[in-house]
Amino acid sequence: MIGGARRRTFIVELDFMSQKVSAQEKPRQDLMVVKNLVKYFPVRAGLLQRVVAWVQAVDDVSFTIRQGETLGLVGESGCGKTTIGRAILRLIEPTSGQIIFNGTDVATLRGKELKAMRRDMQIIFQDPYASLDPRMPIGESVMEGLNVHRVGTPAERFEIMIETLKKVGLEDYHARRYPHEFSGGQRQRIGIARALALRPKFIVCDEPVSALDVSIQSQVLNILKDLQQEFGLTYLFIAHNMSVVEHISDRVAVMYLGKMVELASREDLYRSPLHPYTRALMSAIPIPDPTLKRERIILKGDVPSPLNPPKGCRFHPRCPVAIDRCSQEEPPFREVQPDHLAACWLLE
Amino acid sequence: MATNREKLLRVEDLVLHFRTTVGTVQAVDGINFDLDYNRAVVILGESGCGKSSLAKAILRLLPRNVGAYSGKVYLGGSDVMALSDEEFRQNVRWVGISMVPQAAMNSLNPVIRVGDQVAEPAIIHMGVKKDEALKLARQMFEHVGVPDDFLVRYPFELSGGMRQRAAIAMALVTAPNLIILDEPTSALDLLTQANIFNVLKRIKKELGTSFILITHDISTSSELADEVAVMYAGQIVETGEAKDFFPAPLHPYAQMLMASVPRLRSDQDPEFITGQPPSLINLPPSCRFAPRCPKRHDKCEQDPPIIEKDGRKVKCWLYA
Numbered sequence: 001m002i003g004g005a006r007r008r009t010f011i012v013e014l015d016f017m018s019q020k021v022s023a024q025e026k027p028r029q030d031l032m033v034v035k036n037l038v039k040y041f042p043v044r045a046g047l048l049q050r051v052v053a054w055v056q057a058v059d060d061v062s063f064t065i066r067q068g069e070t071l072g073l074v075g076e077s078g079c080g081k082t083t084i085g086r087a088i089l090r091l092i093e094p095t096s097g098q099i100i101f102n103g104t105d106v107a108t109l110r111g112k113e114l115k116a117m118r119r120d121m122q123i124i125f126q127d128p129y130a131s132l133d134p135r136m137p138i139g140e141s142v143m144e145g146l147n148v149h150r151v152g153t154p155a156e157r158f159e160i161m162i163e164t165l166k167k168v169g170l171e172d173y174h175a176r177r178y179p180h181e182f183s184g185g186q187r188q189r190i191g192i193a194r195a196l197a198l199r200p201k202f203i204v205c206d207e208p209v210s211a212l213d214v215s216i217q218s219q220v221l222n223i224l225k226d227l228q229q230e231f232g233l234t235y236l237f238i239a240h241n242m243s244v245v246e247h248i249s250d251r252v253a254v255m256y257l258g259k260m261v262e263l264a265s266r267e268d269l270y271r272s273p274l275h276p277y278t279r280a281l282m283s284a285i286p287i288p289d290p291t292l293k294r295e296r297i298i299l300k301g302d303v304p305s306p307l308n309p310p311k312g313c314r315f316h317p318r319c320p321v322a323i324d325r326c327s328q329e330e331p332p333f334r335e336v337q338p339d340h341l342a343a344c345w346l347l348e
Numbered sequence: 349m350a351t352n353r354e355k356l357l358r359v360e361d362l363v364l365h366f367r368t369t370v371g372t373v374q375a376v377d378g379i380n381f382d383l384d385y386n387r388a389v390v391i392l393g394e395s396g397c398g399k400s401s402l403a404k405a406i407l408r409l410l411p412r413n414v415g416a417y418s419g420k421v422y423l424g425g426s427d428v429m430a431l432s433d434e435e436f437r438q439n440v441r442w443v444g445i446s447m448v449p450q451a452a453m454n455s456l457n458p459v460i461r462v463g464d465q466v467a468e469p470a471i472i473h474m475g476v477k478k479d480e481a482l483k484l485a486r487q488m489f490e491h492v493g494v495p496d497d498f499l500v501r502y503p504f505e506l507s508g509g510m511r512q513r514a515a516i517a518m519a520l521v522t523a524p525n526l527i528i529l530d531e532p533t534s535a536l537d538l539l540t541q542a543n544i545f546n547v548l549k550r551i552k553k554e555l556g557t558s559f560i561l562i563t564h565d566i567s568t569s570s571e572l573a574d575e576v577a578v579m580y581a582g583q584i585v586e587t588g589e590a591k592d593f594f595p596a597p598l599h600p601y602a603q604m605l606m607a608s609v610p611r612l613r614s615d616q617d618p619e620f621i622t623g624q625p626p627s628l629i630n631l632p633p634s635c636r637f638a639p640r641c642p643k644r645h646d647k648c649e650q651d652p653p654i655i656e657k658d659g660r661k662v663k664c665w666l667y668a
Contacts, residue, residue, distance in 0.1 A: 076537040183624045213394045213564060215608045219620035240538060243567070243610040247618065270613060284542035286567035288609055290590045298546065299539055302507040 028066040031202060031234050032088065037061045037097035039080075039087050043307065056306050057083040059258040060097075062333065063341075065202070070228065070235040072249030072266070074242060074281070076303055079255045081238045085204040088236070089121050090114065101202070119149050122195035126207035128187035132179040139165070139175025142193045149198060164193045167230075168223055185216035192223060202234045209244060221248055242285045246270055254278045257314045258306055260333055264340040274342045277315050313345065321346060354425040356525055356558050357406075357445075358382040362419035364405040371629040372415050375401035377582035379419070380654075383575070385525065388552060388559040390569040390590070392605070393579035394625050399562045400450060402579070403528045406560075407447055408436055424525070442473040447528040451535055452515035456503040462511075463489075463499030466518045473522050481521070488517035491554065492547050509540035513547060520551065528560045533568060545571045566609050570594055578602045581626050581636040588660035598662040601637045635665070 038061075040054040058080040065071045073081050087094045090106055099106040101121065109117055122145075125131035132141055139161055146157040162172045168189040179187060188208060195203050205224065209217040225248065227233060239245050245252055246266055253263040254277065262275040273279045280297040287294075299318045304310055310317050316326035325345050333343040364376035375398040383389050393399050404410060406421055421429050428440050446469070449455055456465055466488060467481035476484070486496050492513040503511055512532065519527045532548075533541040549572060551557055563569045569576075573590040578599060586599040597603050607619040623640040626632075635641070638648040647665040655667045 076539065185624070214566065215394055215605055215621040216624075217620070218608055218610065218618035221610075222617070222620075241610075242538065243612055246612060247610045281538060284538045285612060286541070286565070286571060287612065288567040288570045288594055288606065290570045290573060290594055296542060296546070298543065302509060302540075 028068060030064040031067040031102060032065040033098070033100040034064070034084075034088060035062050035098040035100070037084065037087060037099065038095045039083050039092065040095045053307050056258050056309055058087065058094075059309075061255075061258075061260045063253055063260060063263055065234060065236060066251075068228070068232055068234055069250040070237050070248055072245035072252040073236060073238045073255065074240060074245050074252060075255035076240065078257075078303060078306065080258045080306075081240075081255055082206055084255075085123065085206050085236060085238050089118075089123055089204055091123070115149070119145075119198045120201045121204070122198060122200040122202070123204040123206060124188075124191050124195045124208045127211050128184055128191050129211065131191055132187060134179050137176050137178055138182070138190045141179075141190065142175075142197050145194065145198045151198070160197060161193075164197045165190075167196065167227065168193045183216075184212050185219055188212060188220050189223060192220070192227070196227060196231075199231065200233070202236075204236045204238065206238045207240070208237075210239060210241060217244065224248065242281065254281065257303060257309055259314055259343065260341075261315065261344070262340075262342045263333075264337075264342075268337070268340050274336060274340065274347055275315075275344050276319050276321050276346075280320075313343070355382045355422075356385045356387075356424060357560075358420075358422040359406065360420040360422075362402070362405055362421065363416050364401055364410075365415035365417075366401075366411070367413045367415040368629070373628045374398075374582045374631055375628055376405045377631075379405075379584055381577055381584060381587055383526070383558055383560065386552065386556045386558055387574045388561060388572045389575040389577055390561040390563060390573040391577050391579055392563065392566060392569065392602075394564060394605075396625055396628070397579045398582040398628065399564075399579055400530055401582075403447065403530050403560065403562055407441060407445060407528065408433070409447075438473075442469045442522040442524060444524055445526045445528060446519040446522060446524045448515050448519045448530065448532055450530040452532070453508050453511035453535065456511060456514065458503050460502075461500050462503060462506065462514050466499075466514060466521055469518060470521045484521050485517065488520045489514075491520060491551055492517045493543070508536055509543060512536060512540075512544060516544075516547065516551075520555070520557070523555070524557070526558045526560065528562070530562045531564075532561070534563070534565060541568055548572055566606065578605070581631060582628055583636065583663065585637065585663045586661065588662075592658075592660060598657065598660060598667065599637075599664050600641050600643050600666070604642075635663075 037058055039058040040056055042051040043053040043055060044050060045052045061084065075081050086092045088099050094107055097107060106117055142164055143157050143161045146160060151157055165174060170189060209220050212220060228235060237245065237248055249266050251265050252269045254261050256277050262278045273282050280299050283297045297320060301318050312328050313326040313331050316322040323345060331343045331345045333341055336342050336347045359379055359381050362376055362379040366373040366375055379402060391399050391402065420427055423440060423444050428436060463482055463485050466485040470476050470481040470484050471478060486499060489496050489499065494510055494513050498506060533544050545568060561569055561572055570590065576588060576590050576593040577584050578586045580601050586597065586602050597606050604619060604621045608621065610618045621640055626636060633651055635648045635652050638644045643666060652663050652665045654661050654663045657667050
């Protein structure tokens, strides 16, 4: 049903690479709506590998990503950022919940329909040293998605591949080279080209610059920004570096131990964070100025295990301002100010 | 021991080259710097610029393929490069200088209790009895903020931040004057990073320890640093006081490196440095940064001297 028709439209659309998709002027619509997403990983043990416990990696998370925006997703390691990124692409199966992309629930798609949907949703991985096949020339790597989806003729695919390499600042002669011949920054650009080759609508960027030296990070960030402008892309940008996220995001979501605790526009979140966890995070951001004296919020203890998260608000054992209610009931994640969501009883 | 006038550490013309099948890697190529008691110097640079090799050269932790290894390292006034390997092991390592290696949290022995591991350097290098050493370990755990019931736990029972603290406690247990920290927080989360740096600052104040902090994380390093040394392609290109350096670095490389750090609440886009650092094999005789430098001119064909400017040192023709 989709295969033939889509292929033909794609050929018609081949020219669209040179056209600029104008920035969205109309009010931004939701491209993706995630409702009550849950992902538990089983922990198996013993001779029979019975499930003895569940890691609650993502627990009842709801949010939206708007057409053409970059949603930053921050949090400490193990808080479920990457799990969300992979679950909404169906790279891992969500335990429950809805992922509505462009009006279709991705969580229940199967077979051909799922494959078709995947053309619109791509991912850029964290480690450019590990995510490219070392024995495949990078041109082949970039073309792989086109081959899988049988886009156009082989010659057209080649054309698209060269075009895409140029979009990320590489040259056509690079296509024959192997990953080891490239620097870290170039490899990450190849990773971007791979994601871009199918001209998706939506890209999950999973820590795309954290493995790079600071001197080339902004080069990759600039490319991501330019491509977003040119192709009207929507990004979910997962990172732990708060300064990088501030730099690239329109809105930012903060996660703690499988829960989303705050979601707001970049300005609101960085200027006036509401959740105590976000405040602690903000106060810990290093600033390269030794003369600056700041008051830091030091949290006691470590992040608890997602195997057995605390009752009530998951942050309450470390929260400097926790009240009795926090250990009893879980605070709802709701709009506390216009377009500013948070989950904290103190904001009720 | 040291007189009042003698610096804690003085490194002169330190060279460490490695032999490889494709040529000589000039990882550390004529490094000069010094460090006083109760001071912290941060060595900044991109990956592959020779930062970690510098730490290894100071502590004489050398792999087998060493080519050239020369220069002088004075610790408290005495030349430790003249010592034999055994004397160096007995009198310098742990006792004079200890080191927290890169990814230290993953370098603990998984089958030995954390407390025993932290106590071990004291037993071997200070000749104290085991229960005495464990007492010292307990004290150090207090200094770095690890609960003392963790002494009898195994590394896998501790979180990354706690293991990193344990590694720092191990470096402290022999009470050295100088600790070399190689990327102490790069693998840790933001909040844990902040906590570890608070621990280091407290140790510096309470115990008067000096630090050499090797990192590429410019923002975090400014927390602890009294002095800064910027490394590029095996050489130090700029040194100075942290308070002078961070607001206005002199060397074009240092300037561009600082400009590439994304800053909070800034409308300015961070910049990036085009090209990539040179391979440390077959380095040209010119200024090593010249191919990437926006301010290069004819003179850059020659190796620039180190030029003093207002108490700061910079290896660049622009200031000649």
